[in-house]
Amino acid sequence: MAKMNKSFLNLEENYLFSKISKRVSDFTEKNPDTPIIRMGIGDVTLPLPAAAVAAGKKAFDEMGVKATFRGYEDSGRGYDFLRIAVANYYKSFGADVPADEIFISDGAKSDSGNIGDIFSDDSIVTITDPAYPVYVDSSIMGGKKVQYANSNEKNGFAAMPCDIDPGGQQGEGKGGQKPDIIYLCSPNNPTGSAYTFEQLKTWIDYATENRAIIIYDAAYEAFITQPDKPRSIYQVEGARKCAIEICSLSKTAGFTGTRCGYTVVPKELRLESPEGKEISLFNTWVRRQGSKFNGVSYPVQRAAEAVFSKDGQRQIAENIARYRENATIIANTLTELGIDFTGGINSPYIWFKCPGGINSWDFFDIMLNQANVVGTPGEGFCKNKLSNNGIDRFRLTAFSTKENTEEAMRRFKKLIETKR
């Protein structure tokens, strides 16, 4: 009988969002007339920028005419027009990324999982905890061993190499095993924290010392406003020798349903072969993609190109400003109430301590039943069961409308003040 990949048995069931939607549907069944404000799932609400819509439509028109029809994209790595647009975008904030190291993808999720395919199954993967669950799940599926770097109150929910857990306990000093792969996400999902230049340099030095590869998820880079936080890891010295960067238009340009992202793989990155030879990581990734990825739809690539145009950039800046305004509304409410939080400044996520330090699922129920607001319990992002970094934390997103965000905060404030 055909045998399953046994690593799948090591996966935890991903109950988080199904558990949330079960509780929400139970509530709405009992309270059909109570409107709920959803600030849980990290999905955008503002429509695609007009420039992207126009470009996507124009591209479909081209596809309908023989003279301008496009079949297979030769490289599968993205059209030059888009790769050049992305390279220029990087240049605009001071990162030097050549177009031929950019791979156009269908979003950050697939590449952040698929990149694991080119690494040895016995790799040690360091992942900050809490984190976007895909890093852990795809590493486990690939048979890799995962260790955690604890993000917690002490480090402002931005784990550093000294926070690597030597096996379940909170580490002091460089604990854990020598890593081969390190997943970092900044601005972070779910904690909203963003690394400074200096902090990222520490991670780069640590990776270089261990000859590990950093997989840097920059999906929220467009939300960065403070000048001491880099928008790309390539703004920091030494990154080209140890880091892959994964980015997405999902949150910055409303592409969660249109699907486009990009991954940067510097040509100088090296992997070790079983014979101890140094192998080009870039070539290995090209080979993987050549057999297992089809490339991104032409109309979608044209829509993405338009995001990087002058009009597109102006339009997404307006959208991001609106989400930032929501984040500020939430952050101000928390500050006013004296509740500890991270995020909200350089990030669309706000990660705060559940009032009274209660369990995040209990707080979820209170928020749902008493304020009719849906958020995400911090526990859902935490896999390191021995440290419970998110057990008393709660995530809200800034992707709702201003009206709903204000209304949610009014209810939240009332709820907290009543409890006190």
Added chain:
Amino acid sequence: MAKMNKSFLNLEENYLFSKISKRVSDFTEKNPDTPIIRMGIGDVTLPLPAAAVAAGKKAFDEMGVKATFRGYEDSGRGYDFLRIAVANYYKSFGADVPADEIFISDGAKSDSGNIGDIFSDDSIVTITDPAYPVYVDSSIMGGKKVQYANSNEKNGFAAMPCDIDPGGQQGEGKGGQKPDIIYLCSPNNPTGSAYTFEQLKTWIDYATENRAIIIYDAAYEAFITQPDKPRSIYQVEGARKCAIEICSLSKTAGFTGTRCGYTVVPKELRLESPEGKEISLFNTWVRRQGSKFNGVSYPVQRAAEAVFSKDGQRQIAENIARYRENATIIANTLTELGIDFTGGINSPYIWFKCPGGINSWDFFDIMLNQANVVGTPGEGFCKNKLSNNGIDRFRLTAFSTKENTEEAMRRFKKLIETKR
């Protein structure tokens, strides 16, 4: 130092298309004024059907308006509107495929490679030879062991279980090892042969006996005209218990640049866990996709839905008829010249014996230099080096224009008649 997936070292470099384009560019450099007819790569030339263009544009318009904007697709498995359209399409030719077993994909290539992720690394994979190189390459990348079933003149280039090679030599009887996975492609790329109901039943019985899973690539099903050839493996009894089917709109609706396909995973399929328990293959695939796939762009899914509309079906029927006409032109020329071939009837590919039985690369050079026609040497599709199933075969595609196909055949005929 981060270690590479050592299975990548077992991959052969994929020289085929780079070797072809090198020879073609050398030729055009020396002969800048000689027009070349390209019938090598399997890419379409007719534009996207008008119904798909209109639907794609409409969907982009929806994405630009808040009320109709779509963010994340909940399941990542495809919108119901498209899955239902695909299920109805299956029904139209007598295959019973429930919509909730259909996974919308970005094309056949990624799923035919990615499906390997859910099987154990030590799986034995049987692949007909010659074949689409992705089956072998993605199996090797996943650490699996590949054995071949030889397609050759004897079996009309449609390998059967009795053609499984017991280790390099042509097998008589059921050779080789007990397989866990079997890749079949019908109508076949590159040989153009299509399995009959009876032949597929033999494969299904063989897979059932061995409790193996068939991965059935039906990307060319729309080219089938003869009633004894099924368009889906699910038209054959027993398939739901052993087969996954992968299909694509690339060739049938000109989606090579727009990117959409679908994969059918029956819920009754089972995999064996290390403890000998039976595990749902469907659930395992859902889990894999949930962590490693982003779903397909909404405008692309709407364009695909339109392909299955009445207008869309009429429009693609016209396109397919034109490609079929080209196939007939090629087939008639070969018949007239007394050259042995397969395909051309139920397939856009024509696979023929190089005149005089010469090596396929030598024939490639003759075709290029003397007839100025580019085809694909059969050797490029063959990985079983001990049997050399395609060493004296050549593939032409019917995806060119009628004018070019006719002109190519005039030159081909002249070339052959001059040599005789």
